[in-house]
Amino acid sequence: MLLENSEKTPLGQIGEAKLIELIREKVNLQHPSSIFGIGDDAALIQPKNMEQVITTDLLTEGVHFDLSYSPIKHLGYKAVVVNLSDIAAMGAKPTQILLSLALPPKFTLEAYEELIAGVLLACNIYKVDLVGGDTSPSLQHLHLNLTAIGEVEPGKAIRQNTAKANEIICVSGSLGAAFAGFLLLDREKEVFKANPEVQPDLEEFPFLLEKQLKPEARFDVLGHLKEANIPVSAMTDVSDGLASDLLRLAKASKLGVRLDAERIPIDQEVYKLAETMKLDPFMLALNGGEDYELLFTVPVSHAQALESIPDLHIIGFTTNQENNYHMVDSSGKAHPITAGGWDGFTES
Amino acid sequence: MLLENSEKTPLGQIGEAKLIELIREKVNLQHPSSIFGIGDDAALIQPKNMEQVITTDLLTEGVHFDLSYSPIKHLGYKAVVVNLSDIAAMGAKPTQILLSLALPPKFTLEAYEELIAGVLLACNIYKVDLVGGDTSPSLQHLHLNLTAIGEVEPGKAIRQNTAKANEIICVSGSLGAAFAGFLLLDREKEVFKANPEVQPDLEEFPFLLEKQLKPEARFDVLGHLKEANIPVSAMTDVSDGLASDLLRLAKASKLGVRLDAERIPIDQEVYKLAETMKLDPFMLALNGGEDYELLFTVPVSHAQALESIPDLHIIGFTTNQENNYHMVDSSGKAHPITAGGWDGFTES
Numbered sequence: 001m002l003l004e005n006s007e008k009t010p011l012g013q014i015g016e017a018k019l020i021e022l023i024r025e026k027v028n029l030q031h032p033s034s035i036f037g038i039g040d041d042a043a044l045i046q047p048k049n050m051e052q053v054i055t056t057d058l059l060t061e062g063v064h065f066d067l068s069y070s071p072i073k074h075l076g077y078k079a080v081v082v083n084l085s086d087i088a089a090m091g092a093k094p095t096q097i098l099l100s101l102a103l104p105p106k107f108t109l110e111a112y113e114e115l116i117a118g119v120l121l122a123c124n125i126y127k128v129d130l131v132g133g134d135t136s137p138s139l140q141h142l143h144l145n146l147t148a149i150g151e152v153e154p155g156k157a158i159r160q161n162t163a164k165a166n167e168i169i170c171v172s173g174s175l176g177a178a179f180a181g182f183l184l185l186d187r188e189k190e191v192f193k194a195n196p197e198v199q200p201d202l203e204e205f206p207f208l209l210e211k212q213l214k215p216e217a218r219f220d221v222l223g224h225l226k227e228a229n230i231p232v233s234a235m236t237d238v239s240d241g242l243a244s245d246l247l248r249l250a251k252a253s254k255l256g257v258r259l260d261a262e263r264i265p266i267d268q269e270v271y272k273l274a275e276t277m278k279l280d281p282f283m284l285a286l287n288g289g290e291d292y293e294l295l296f297t298v299p300v301s302h303a304q305a306l307e308s309i310p311d312l313h314i315i316g317f318t319t320n321q322e323n324n325y326h327m328v329d330s331s332g333k334a335h336p337i338t339a340g341g342w343d344g345f346t347e348s
Numbered sequence: 349m350l351l352e353n354s355e356k357t358p359l360g361q362i363g364e365a366k367l368i369e370l371i372r373e374k375v376n377l378q379h380p381s382s383i384f385g386i387g388d389d390a391a392l393i394q395p396k397n398m399e400q401v402i403t404t405d406l407l408t409e410g411v412h413f414d415l416s417y418s419p420i421k422h423l424g425y426k427a428v429v430v431n432l433s434d435i436a437a438m439g440a441k442p443t444q445i446l447l448s449l450a451l452p453p454k455f456t457l458e459a460y461e462e463l464i465a466g467v468l469l470a471c472n473i474y475k476v477d478l479v480g481g482d483t484s485p486s487l488q489h490l491h492l493n494l495t496a497i498g499e500v501e502p503g504k505a506i507r508q509n510t511a512k513a514n515e516i517i518c519v520s521g522s523l524g525a526a527f528a529g530f531l532l533l534d535r536e537k538e539v540f541k542a543n544p545e546v547q548p549d550l551e552e553f554p555f556l557l558e559k560q561l562k563p564e565a566r567f568d569v570l571g572h573l574k575e576a577n578i579p580v581s582a583m584t585d586v587s588d589g590l591a592s593d594l595l596r597l598a599k600a601s602k603l604g605v606r607l608d609a610e611r612i613p614i615d616q617e618v619y620k621l622a623e624t625m626k627l628d629p630f631m632l633a634l635n636g637g638e639d640y641e642l643l644f645t646v647p648v649s650h651a652q653a654l655e656s657i658p659d660l661h662i663i664g665f666t667t668n669q670e671n672n673y674h675m676v677d678s679s680g681k682a683h684p685i686t687a688g689g690w691d692g693f694t695e696s
Contacts (some may be wrong), residue, residue: 012578035399036507041437041584042403042498044505047395051383056480056495062487064608089389100406132404138489139410145448145493147404147480150390157392159384236389252387294387343585 008108019135020128020143029129031095033151037131045096045131048142050151055086057148057331061104061141069185071274072111073145074213083148084126084217089237091222092150094128101144102138115144119206126217129169157298161252163234165320169257170306171313172221174279175242179288181205181212182271187277207269215292222294224309235296241289244339247325249295256324259316259337286327287340336347356456359485365396367483371447377477379443381499387477387570392481393444398499405496409452409489417533420459422561424466430587431496432474433640437585439500439506441567448493450486463492468658474565476546485629506644507601512523513668515645517605518654519661520569522613523590524629527636528621529553535625551615555617563640570642572657583644589637592687597643604605605692607664607685634675641652 011019024038035044059065059079067075080097091338099119103112123130128148188200204210218237225232236249242264250257266285274281293342295319298306306312316327359367372386383392407413407427416422428445435442448465450461476496483676492642536548550557566585573580582601586593590612598605613635622629645666646654655659673685 041434041509042401042440042496044438044500045398046399046502051394052400053390053392054444054495054497056446056482056493058446058450058482058484058493060450060486060491063450063485078633085387090392092390096402098402098404098495100404102406102408102491112459123478132402134406134493136406136408136409138408138491140489141405141487143408143450143486143491143493145404145406146392147402147446147495149402152392153395160388234409277378279354283379318614 008110011103011109011112014109016135019112020231023130023133026116026120027130029126031129034094034129034131034142035234037129038082038133038296043096043098043131045149047095047151049154051154051157052094052302053087053090053150054153055083055148055156057083057086057146059144061143065187067142069189070213072114073118073121075114077122077214079144079146079329080119080126081215081217082121082292083146084128085237085239087148087150088217088219088222088294089202089235090150090152091156091232091235092152093124094148094150096129096131096149097205098147099130099133101133102136104140104142104144107142126219126285158232158235159236160236160249163253163255163297164319165255165301167233167299167316167318168303168314169259169295169316169318171238171242171265171293171315172311173291173293174267174270175238175291175293176270176284176288177208177211177267178215178290178292182290183277184208184273185212194206198210204274205269206295208273213288214292217292218294221309223311228305228308230302230305230309232297233297233299235294238291238295239289240294241287241340242291242295243286243337245295247337247339249319250325254322255340256319256321257316257326257337258319259327261327261329263313263315265299265313281331286337356458357490359451359455359460362457364483367460370461371478371481374464374468375478377479378475379477381443382477382479386479391444391446391479393497395443397502399505400601401435401438401440401498401500401505401600403431403496404646405431405434405494407492409491411567414537415490417537418561420462421469423467425470425562427492427494428467428470428474428482429563430640431494432476435496435498436565436567436570436642438498438500438585439504439570439580439583440500442474442496442498444477444479444497445471446495447478447481449481450484450491452486454486455490465641468689474567474601505585506580506583507572508582508584511597511601511603511645512647513520513603513665513666515581515647515666516651516654516662517562517594517643517645517664517666518584519590519613519641519643519663520659521639521641522615523586523639523641524618524619524632524636525556525559525615526563526631526638526640528618529556530638531625532556532621547678553617553621554612555597555615556621560638563638565640566642569657569660570601578646578650578657579652581645581647583642586639586641586643587637589635590643591634591685593643595685595687598666598673601666602670604667604669605664605674605685606667607675609675609677611661611663613661634685
């Protein structure tokens with residue numbers, strides 16, 4: 001999709017006005033709160049009698065994604081989803097997004113259209129309106145910035161600092177698969193670089209690839225919790241890794257946490273890859289990041305109701321011992337949990 | 349400010365959590381519509397009984413700014429202002445911003461703090477709340493993405509597609525100075541590269557430098573128009589250049605325009621630099637861009653009231669001849685106007 005193939009169209013032949021028009025003609029606003037979108041100095045929205053949540057996230061080439069193995073359409077899709085996951089983590093319904101692109105010279109019109117197709121696919125699936133954005137050249141690398149807006153009934157936003165002691169800690173889906181998917185893709189890239197004739201060995205791990213390349217935001221879990229009338233005390237999404245994100249929630253709520261290692265949901269593919277790469281699957285689950293699962297606390301009195309929610313796991317409980325974070329293994333031994341998750345600055 | 353000096357602190361020693369905390373501790377939310385800001389998965393806001401305008405803008409190193417002559421604090425300030433200018437162009441009051449930064453390895457903690465100081469200075473001056481953002485490493489270049497939100501009474505947002513025929517076209521301030529400032533800085537950079545002992549010759553052009561490096565958004569003009577009860581039919585801000593921005597407004601409104609060349613406000617410093625660089629000052633004013641002045645139309649019946657507004661210029665009028673754009677010179681000759689303004693893609 002990049003400028004290796006001379007039949008592709010360089011963006012310099014197109015111009016910014018046309019690039020914007022290519023998006024505008026594909027967008028149909030769906031939300032009553034979207035009054036108008038692309039085409040003026042700013043978009044106009046009106047969330048009637050609702051509070052708004054708003055978040056922004058920047059994805060940079062070589063840090064958050066590698067164009068050599070990220071299909072460009074998936075990248076556009078994922079850029080939307082990682083922002084919507086933050087909206088889900090507030091217990092809100094997503095309504096609008098804005099998209100900024102810094103496009104490097106290697107980027108073609110065809111790649112741009114793939115990227116936009118991925119963004120608009122996510123918009124359609126999650127029913128959000130693309131109401132604005134910016135398109136700019138970049139000297140060398142692709143950067144995408146998404147801003148996402150959501151609506152929530154007044155007073156109903158779910159914060160991180162409102163967990164209570166002795167509540168159940170829940171997480172949706174499973175953990176570590178997205179990071180395992182990254183490790184897998186990175187390994188196959190190195191193999192390919194060493195010998196381009198070797199076919200990548202990816203077929204055994206469809207779930208890891210799906211979680212890494214095309215994650216989803218868990219509004220389905222929010223919906224089930226609401227239907228079952230389960231009150232969520234505090235919530236976040238797992239983006240930096242279970243350990244980092246849970247400790248952030250616990251610190252904000254001035255609590256301790258006690259996890260049960262055996263209850264942490266880890267997919268069989270994670271175990272399998274961890275074995276072949278001689279890694280600890282628990283470290284992948286604790287520190288992997290990019291899971292985009294929902295992590296939240298619920299009063300103990302609702303423990304039974306939680307059993308009716310699909311794809312949900314009780315992994316531990318909060319304590320009133322502030323700054324005390326432990327995971328108990330199958331032998332009953334407690335291990336301290338530290339925030340070892342992803343930090344692009346200190347890892348670089 | 350960058351990593352030339354070994355006494356500076358690399359960002360890798362700091363980590364993302366601390367970088368965010370450095371911003372969070374300096375932010376005090378001022379707007380009643382800002383319920384909470386930095387520190388959760390998303391910010392929470394509630395614009396009571398108001399419509400919201402929202403815009404986003406990405407500034408990329410080497411395209412929108414050159415770190416070799418942009419003071420970093422000014423860059424942070426300007427990044428906010430260019431977004432607020434879009435809010436002003438909708439006739440709205442700015443309320444919140446979100447800031448995403450992609451920081452290259454050469455960037456130090458000291459440079460980061462300067463950048464944030466510039467952003468927060470603009471927040472204080474324009475009374476907007478920094479409610480969220482994202483901080484990420486970048487492989488090579490600095491990118492800043494700002495999202496700005498503003499409030500406007502329902503039905504009062506001023507669009508580009510609502511101008512009528514035979515209205516007065518007005519512009520605030522003067523045009524071409526920001527682009528002249530860029531040409532000046534670029535010239536002195538080349539002189540410096542050829543001979544580092546030559547001192548830059550900038551003292552003669554303080555206004556050009558100010559307009560290029562530290563522009564302002566013209567909420568003052570909006571205020572004067574409101575006080576004088578002057579109805580504005582359609583409005584935009586001059587960011588790509590008078591010709592491009594005016595033609596966009598005229599096209600959206602399905603009108604023609606007729607400008608009076610002698611009435612286009614051009615500062616003496618622009619004339620002076622144009623003379624030394626053998627450039628046409630009218631071309632700088634028409635196609636320069638980055639002026640961030642307000643450009644709008646007003647019914648003829650309010651012509652006299654406009655005289656009371658400081659720093660405002662009547663430069664022509666709209667016509668019902670769609671797609672017919674002319675500028676009349678001092679001899680009475682009409683020249684076609686084309687959108688020759690800035691387009692980072694086609695110019696690169």
